[in-house]
Amino acid sequence: MTVDYLLPARLDEQLEVQSEITQLRGASLTFAQRIVNSDGALLSQADVLIACIDPHQMKPRALPKSIVAEFKQ
Incomplete structure (x- = not known):
């Protein structure tokens, strides 16, 4: 995971988290x-990398097909 902190948030400030898949691999x-x-x-x-x-x-395995199908919609 890499994170860039650009500006501070304030207490009671309304924030929006936007998330999108940029890469889908096996x-x-x-x-x-x-x-x-x-x-x-x-x-x-x-940028957040999540592995199955x-x-x-304790080795990588393929993402479940049902999850891949949901993300591809």
């Missing part, structure tokens, strides 16, 4: 996330 997906305030100012942006791991072997 065993992983990457989200680009942005946090903006009510004026539209960009406060933070991040077999819990017994």
Whole structure:
């Protein structure tokens, strides 16, 4: 995960988190996330890599087809 903190947020400030999938691979997906305030100012942006791991072997495994289908809609 990489995060760029650009501007501070204030207590009681209304924030919006925007998230989109930028890469979908066999065993992983990457989200680009942005946090903006009510004026539209960009406060933070991040790239988040999420991997699917077999819990017994602790090795990458393919994302479930049902999840991939939902993300492709």
